[in-house]
Structure formats: structure tokens, C-alpha cells
Amino acid sequence: MSVSKPPLPQSHIPSPASSNHLTIPPPSMPSSTSLAPSSTSPNPPAASLPPPASPVKISMQEHFAINVCPGPILPIPQISDFFPRFHDFPIAPLPPREKKILRENGEPEGEKDEEKEKERREENGEDKGDLGDSDDETYLGTLEFSLLFDQENNCLHCTINKAKGLKAMDSNGLADPYVKLHLLPGASKANKLRTKTLKNTLNPVWNETLVYHGITAADMTTKTLRLCVCDMDRLGRNEFIGEVRVALKKLREGESKKYNMGLERIAQNKESNNQTGEQGGPVAEEERGRILVSLCYVAEKSSLCVGIIRCAHLAAMDSNGYSDPFVKIVLQPDMGKKSKYKTSVKKKTLNPEFNEEFLYEVPKDQLAKKTLEISVWDYDLGMSNDFIGGVELGINAKGERLKHWFECLKFAGKKVEYWHTLTQQGAPSSD
Template identity: 60%
Template sequence: MFWGGEIASALSHPHSLHLEVWGPGASVKRAMNGPSQETQGTRASAGPVSSISPISSSHRLLFSAQGLKPMDHNGLADPYVKLHLLPGASKANKLRTKTLRNTLNPTWNETLTYYGITDEDMIRKTLRASEALAVPLTTAPARISVCDEDKFRHNEFIGETRVPLKKLKPNHTKTFSICLEKPLPVDKTEDKSLEEWGRILISLKYSSQKQGLLVGVVQRAHLAAMDANGYSDPYVKTYLRPDVDKKSKHKTAVKKKTLNPEFNEEFCYEIKHGDLAKKSLEVTVWDYDIGKSNDFIGGVVLGIHAKGERLKHWFDCLKNKDKRIEPWHTLTSELPGAVLSD
């Protein structure tokens, strides 16, 4: 059912994810990772959108729209776009554009970036986009929504659409033309253990020279906000389990007031290569608080008892001595067997 406008999307994976919102009959021209692409129709008058350079392990989205549904008394709207990734209902994976005033043909000319998209995400996740008039952000997970902002009332929903990430191919840009729909239901029975609290980039290398495991805490992205100011003061702790002597703890510096910190710190665990097969690496992320207990944000466990990409990362490290393996991992709120106290 047609609802409030149409979306024409140009998406690519794994280095960049582009999405453009256009109105009926609009034309999209791009210069993204190769030749430009064009949909049929009349060229939109909002102007061209510049090309975007790919960023490793990230997905980028860029928006413009035409022919939106009028929402205000003046026959116009104050639209913005919201993005969520489903499943994974947390504020960490919600993005939104700026609000543009008094227009039915907005061109945002801004890029929203999802860092740390993994192969598992490409299989199981859906990008949900909604357009609304500017209002308080909803808590519905992973969608592309278009909204209308209202200073004196609740923001009004215009329409939304969803794009499964598995429709994208590596290093290939794909264009979609999709009508906006009414709000679609969200699965509220989702396993809470899968709730996401951000992403973390971890590097592993077994050094023959140092006779030890080098663990690099590189950066984190889209963390959950734990403080009243909408930010966190994050730091990272690592343990090599089992830790009988309780001497394996390492901790990074605290990064103040950020949800996308860069650490670039590396720790060394002196251990024989053959003993690593019996070990697990526990990585937890915390919010530093003064005068009270620090808040647990999320974590990940790599090792022989892990699954999916976490298990693959560990085995790739064991099989490739002196080679740095550096993928992104999703932080979760529950770590079986982990000690979640600071």
C-alpha cells in the first residue's frame, strides 16, 4: 500500500551502505564504488548528491526525498529520517538525520554510518527506515522511518520501509524503489540475550617473538548511553579465562563523554601457543561513574566455547601465528560464565 511517499535506495556492502529517499517519478544518479546508476523518471530538482568513499567494515546511508505527504497546516512538513537495525532493540543502533523545515522535497546531504557490520548481521538483520515529522524518537528497533517534527505536539509518522541486508552483495551497489508503508509490527518476543549495546573492534595476534597473545582494543561504535547527558564514559577490561591466579586483568583508559571511543591500546598475555586452545578471552565494556559503582554496558567472549564469528576469530588467531586478525563484534548484555562486577 502506498503511504506518504516513495523510497528509492542505493545500497552497498560491505564497505558502504547508501540509502536515498526520493518521491514518485524521481530519478537517482550516483557515483558510488563505480559507474553511476539511475532510476527511471524525471530528475529531482533538489540537486546532485556527491559520491562517497568506502569505509572498511561500515555501512553508510545518504538520503533525499520528493513528494512527501503534507503534515502541517501550511501544506508542508518538517521531515527527518530514522534508521534502526533489526533485531537488536537498543538505542545503540538508532540513527537519524537532521530536520529540514517547510518542505515536501527534502535533500539532507548528510551521511549516516553504521560501523562494525559483520557477516552475521548481513544474514539476519534488516534495515528499517521511517520518515516522520520531527518528534521525540520512538523506541521501535531497526527501521527506516520518515517523520514530521512538531514543536508543540508529538512528532508525526509519515511512513517507513525495511530492507533485509542479505539482499546486498559485497562491493556491489544495489538500487531499490520502495513505497513508504504504515508502521509495521516489531517482534517484542525477541531474546533479550541478543539485545545489542554497541560494537567493538578487537585485534588478536599470537606473537612468536614475545611468546604471547597480543590483544588490541581498537575502538567501539554505537554504544548505549548510560549517563543522563546522553553519553557514557567508557573503558574496557579484558581477562584470559580460566584465570586461577587472577592476574590476567587488563584495563584501558577511560574515554569521557562519548559513544564512539577510540582506544588503540594493546595488551600482552604471556602464554604458550598450545595452551590457548583451553582459554577464552573475556572483553567487557563499562561506564565510569564517580562516587558509585560503574555500569556494565556490554561484552563479548572469544574462545573455544563461543559461537559464530566469535569462535571463528579465536580459531583464525590460533591458526595464523604472527598475523593480526581484527574483526568487529557485537556487545551483548548477557555473558554466560562471565564475572560482571568491576
């Protein structure tokens, strides 16, 4: 028994042409035909109608492309769009450097002018002072300060005003800055001065004056002042931010000079070591320290008043880099206990201030034959004291030491103060 299936409708059987193309229905009649008045001809004849439009056929690929990419096709970005130096075309070479015309003596024409301009900027304190708008990662900030040399009192006044735009050193994006000063060449702890620390700021304002005592005119010709800006860290080691250096030979006596300089990361160069080695003996004597002594002969009491005011830049004798200094004075020839005096001990310092006076009862005619021995010692508990340096004042002395003694005898009743360099010569046999 056979069952015949009914034939499928003709609409469900795809034609061979429909497998590759889609048929778009013809467009609708124009709106003008539909809006024609019905009074003239409600049913217009077929001859007046336009022929039906043939269906538009598009390929299946175009159909998929239209559905997937409805918008305009954009070019794919290339790496050269982000990094122009990777372009295929060659980059124009840099222009050649201009050759400097040599003068008769063989020196380039522009080199001398550049050196003069650099010296002028250093003298005016304009060296890297306008770096506030710089985007360079090496920018560390600027430091404003002023220097004044008082030759009469042998003092160098350093006023630290403020800093701007310091580099952030802490995790909060700020810093705890302070300024540390050194005189080069010389022992770092013997001539170190430091400002107070300001918390959480990149634009600190100190307005603090630090004074170096015992600075002579000869020191101003050879010394360089180094100013370091550091960040204080309680839990770890203090961090270095930047520094500036000023040659003191360009500073005139009695003139307060202002500086605004950019901080730099300058490592310890060999210039300071070379200067120390070239000068040799005088630097070694200076590193023992200096002492400020006042002498005054009081005629009413027939006594010599010796004042021990202060010491500066003493040599370090203890393992911590400091000393516990005190001063002994002896008037020779020895007059027993009345000829020996000793100051108090100042703990852990290389720049002690004593301000102590001692009287020797001696006639003026005998004073010319006397010699005053001054020695500085480092106090050690339970051990022998260490000799730091000494100086002798008397008729047999030379240079500034003889001049000091002579003025004391000449101007009775007048207090005469002099700075003297401590040396190892004439060290007492015992303390």
C-alpha cells in the same frame, strides 16, 4: 343653497372596459405614404387611405408579467444537478466480479501471478515509486536511497539520496525533514541512525551515507531496515511523515541496490515482536551488544597487542535510554596490574568508538594457555558500574571466539579482527 359641481371631463372617467385592459395606440402610417411625391396629390382623398387599425387589448396580468420577467423563464436548479447520485432514476448496478478459476490444488489462478509481480516490484524498488501525479490525500511523498552490504567488514552502508513531494507539516506549507533508520527486530536506540535536518523544503536532497557496523550475513537473513521520514519541530514534538521498510534478505553481498519507494503510514506491526519471541535466546544475546576486537602477536616484542576498536547495539543501562560505556580487558591467569587494562569512557552512546590498543608482554608458548576476558561496562558516577556484557577468547572458547584466538597464534605479526557477541555469561564478580 346648493352648489353644483362641474362635470368631470369625459377623458378622466374610466370606462368599464379600461379597468381590465390597456389600449395600445394604433401603429403609425407606413413610411411609403409619407414619402409619396407631393406633386401628384398634396392632399389625397380620404377614400384612398386605409382604415385605422383596431387597438390591441392585453390583460393586466400579461402586462405585469412582461414588465417583471422580460427575459425567458429559466428552470429552477435542482439538487440532482449538483449531486448526480440523487437522480430520481435508478443507477445501473455495478458489474459482478469475475470468479477466479480454481486450480487443481485449490489456489486461485491469478493470485500466484499477483504475488510474483509484487515480489518483483519490491526487489526492483518499484513499490509505489511513481505516485508523483496522484491526487490522493494519503500521498505522503517518495524516498530515494541505496543499500550496500560489505560482508568483509560486516558493514551495511545506507545512502539517503533525496525525497520528493513530501507532505507539508508546517503552517508555511513546507517541512523540516530528516530521515531516521532502525533495524528490526532490535532495540530502537541501540541501532538508530539519523540524517541531518533540512529546513523549509518538501523536496530535500541529503546525499548522506549512514553505516551500520557489526552486521553479519546471519543478520541480513533476519533483519528489516526501517526508514522513517520525520519533520523536526523545535517548539513541540517531531512529527512523523511516513516510512518504508526493506527486507535485507533480498540484498546481495557487494551489490549496491537503489530504491525509490512511496512513503506509507505503517504502524508497528506484530511481526517484529513475533520474530523476537521466536528466536528467543540468540536475540537476547544480540541485544546486549557486539564488540570489534583485533588481536596481533608481535614476535619482535614478544607481546600480544589487543585492540578495542568499537562496540555496536549495546544494551541501554541508564534511564535516558543510553549508556556511558567503557571496556575492561584481563589476561588470565591473573598477572597482577600488568594484566588489567581499561579504555576511556564514552558518554551517552550505544555505539561507541574507542580505537585503543594495549600490549601484554607474554611469551608465545605461554600465550596458548592464557584466556583473554573482555567486558563492557556502563559508568556510573558515585555508584557501582553496571555490567553490560562480555566475551572470552582463548583455547577453551568455541566457535568464532576460538577461531579468532587460533588465527592470532597461527599468523604472527598479522592483525586479525573479529566481531563478537556480548553475553551475560562469565560476568566478573566486581568491576
